[in-house]
Amino acid sequence: xAPASSDPxxxxxxxxxxxxxxxxxEAHEAKVTLPAGVDLHARPAGLLVKAALRYQARITVSSGxxxxxxxxxxxxxxxxxxxxxxxxxxxxxxxxxxxxxxxxQTIARLGSQD
Amino acid sequence: xxxxxxxxxxRGLVELAAQVAGPExxxxxxxxxxxxxxxxxxxxxxxxxxxxxxxxxxVVLGDLGSAILTARELLEGDDADGASALAGRRVVLADAPxxxxxxxxxxxxxxxxxxxxxxxAAEATRGASKF
Numbered sequence: 658x659a660p661a662s663s664d665p666x667x668x669x670x671x672x673x674x675x676x677x678x679x680x681x682x683e684a685h686e687a688k689v690t691l692p693a694g695v696d697l698h699a700r701p702a703g704l705l706v707k708a709a710l711r712y713q714a715r716i717t718v719s720s721g722x723x724x725x726x727x728x729x730x731x732x733x734x735x736x737x738x739x740x741x742x743x744x745x746x747x748x749x750x751x752x753x754x755x756x757x758x759x760x761x762q763t764i765a766r767l768g769s770q771d
Numbered sequence: 772x773x774x775x776x777x778x779x780x781x782r783g784l785v786e787l788a789a790q791v792a793g794p795e796x797x798x799x800x801x802x803x804x805x806x807x808x809x810x811x812x813x814x815x816x817x818x819x820x821x822x823x824x825x826x827x828x829x830v831v832l833g834d835l836g837s838a839i840l841t842a843r844e845l846l847e848g849d850d851a852d853g854a855s856a857l858a859g860r861r862v863v864l865a866d867a868p869x870x871x872x873x874x875x876x877x878x879x880x881x882x883x884x885x886x887x888x889x890x891x892a893a894e895a896t897r898g899a900s901k902f
Contacts, residue, residue, distance in 0.1 A: 703791040703878045710882035728892075730791070730875045731899045 685757040687746045692768025697738035699730070701767045706730050708763040714750030716760060727760060772823045773873055774816055774833040774842050776809050778802035781834075784873050792877035799823040811841040817856045828861030828886035830876050832893060834869045863890050871896035 695701060697720075709716050709727035716727035720742060725732030727746075738744060744764065748757040773788075775781035781802030789798050801819035804810035816831075823829045831846070833839040842864050848854040863886060865872055872893035879892035 699787075699791045699874065703793065703874075703881075706878045707793070707795075707882045710879065710884060728879075729895070730878050730892075731871055731896050735900070735902075737902075 683749070683751065683753050685748045685753040687757050687761050688743055689746060689761045689764045690743050691738055691740050691764060693741045695740040695767045697733060697736055697744075699734065702730055702733040704763055704767065705733060705760060708759050709756065711759065712748075712750070712752045712756035714748045714753035714756040716746060716748045716753070716756055718760075719745040719747070772799045772801065772816075772819050772829050772831045773869070774811060774819075774831060774838045775800070775802045775869070776811060776834060776836075776838055778807055784870060787870075788873045788877035791874050792881040795881040795883070796877050797823050797825060798877060811838045813841055813845050813850050813853050816842055816845055817853045820857060820860065820862055824860050824862075828863065830880070830886065830889050830893060831862060831864045832867055832869055832872050832876065833864070839864070861886055865890045865893040867893040867896055868899070871899055 691697060705718070706728055718725050718727050718733060718736065720736040720738040723736050725736055727733065736744075746757050746760055748754070750756070773781050773784050775784070778800070779802065781800035785798045785800045789796075792798075799819040799822045801812065801815040803815075804812050805814060820829050820831065831842050833842050844850065845853045845857070846862055846864055865876065867876070875896050876889050876893040880889045884892070
């Protein structure tokens, strides 16, 4: 796991952002379809949690009007997402792009699991 | 490590959690009394903890009542034999619903998270609605 930078640049360094400039975390989003016939039950949800826990970024998974932290098994189960429906992923944090990409691939691969 | 009054309940939950979490986590059951009847046994709990511990520590979840009390007394060192068998091991009893907590803990442990993170994941399932 890459170490997260805990000290955002402050004013005073040459070329640094002016003091007081808000540092917005990188946000990445993706829409991904659950493979047909694969409801978001315990085993697929477990695979998503394990994938999400490899990254520092906070990933929110939305289905319809419900949303869950991708690290929360029970949260994902609570989405009651059906196979063929669309999930919306949103990641915030330093490695959000890689995390969203990894989860997108994990979801796409669910259809080929036994 | 899962403690239940019932051998079947403990083993069934190990089976379910193993399927959800995958092969990266070690799950052990301590169910019933040493004769296979309903009850809880400090001896079986110690054996299961020792089997489960690969050096990173063990999170213990129990079903309710005396399963929790027996595990708690054991981890507090009330049982001299148990205390010597568990000496030097990091073992934490999580205060969490048995099924939900076990699944959340197993998945989190399978992802390689620390003992504290696994305990937090289990305890975060308290109060979770079924629907």
